[in-house]
Amino acid sequence: MKKEIIPSILLSFICIILLSGIYPAIVWGIAQITPNKGEGIVIKEKGGRHFYENIGQNFSDDKYFWSRPSAVNYNAAGSGGSNKGPDNPEYLLLVQARIDSFMTHNPGVNRKDIPSDMVTASGSGLDPHISVEGAMVQVKRIAKVRSLDENRVSELVRAHIDAPMYGMGPKRINVLTLNLALDNIIAH
Structure with missing residues (x-):
């Protein structure tokens, strides 16, 4: 059971970091080079x-x-x-x-x-x-x-x-x- 829960928890944390932090930061950064900075x-x-x-x-x-x-x-x-x-x-x-x-x-x-x-x-x-x-x-x-x-x-x-x-x-x-x-x- 540990064998399945630990990777699932790890994958969840990685996805949270990627999809709630890194990805939005990349999209925000790209918006900054557009006219009106994405506003x-x-x-x-x-x-x-x-x-x-x-x-x-x-x-x-x-x-x-x-x-x-x-x-x-x-x-x-x-x-x-x-x-x-x-x-x-x-x-x-x-x-x-x-x-x-x-x-x-x-x-x-x-x-x-x-x-x-x-x-x-x-x-x-x-x-x-x-x-x-x-x-x-x-x-x-x-x-x-x-x-x-x-x-x-x-x-x-x-x-x-x-x-x-x-x-x-x-x-x-x-x-x-x-x-x-x-x-x-x-x-x-």
């Missing part, structure tokens, strides 16, 4: 409202750039994807409904021109970014709804393009900061 990025608006720039938010009004769909309804308390494969019938129906909705709200956009990030959720369901193409395909709708020149809205999109972190990955746009800048155009 949430808060945007404080003049009206007193607070937004988290690095958490996806639901924008579905036609006067705003839309966010990526979210499998968790933009609830930051629990991130996650739908866990449905690309050939799952329920998933395909959901994506088709998103495509139909996008095309209804963006007349003149061809199905083939809709970037995939506008109709599929990210792995976390909380991605605050969309592709440059995802923003540009919405310019016409926003310019029309807000009675703005399309070129002015396109310039705003180009001004909010974020370079890939550490030079890896695609260029992207933070939807929240873009929409706040869009509201500031109207305010000024």
Whole structure:
């Protein structure tokens, strides 16, 4: 019996030290080399409202750039994807409904021109970014709804393009900061 209990206790202590001490310290250390050192990025608006720039938010009004769909309804308390494969019938129906909705709200956009990030959720369901193409395909709708020149809205999109972190990955746009800048155009 000693032969089995002592190794079990030893393994438990090793796991406690590794998983409760060393591993969290490594993750914390890696976070320190990222922008904002792993902390949430808060945007404080003049009206007193607070937004988290690095958490996806639901924008579905036609006067705003839309966010990526979210499998968790933009609830930051629990991130996650739908866990449905690309050939799952329920998933395909959901994506088709998103495509139909996008095309209804963006007349003149061809199905083939809709970037995939506008109709599929990210792995976390909380991605605050969309592709440059995802923003540009919405310019016409926003310019029309807000009675703005399309070129002015396109310039705003180009001004909010974020370079890939550490030079890896695609260029992207933070939807929240873009929409706040869009509201500031109207305010000024």
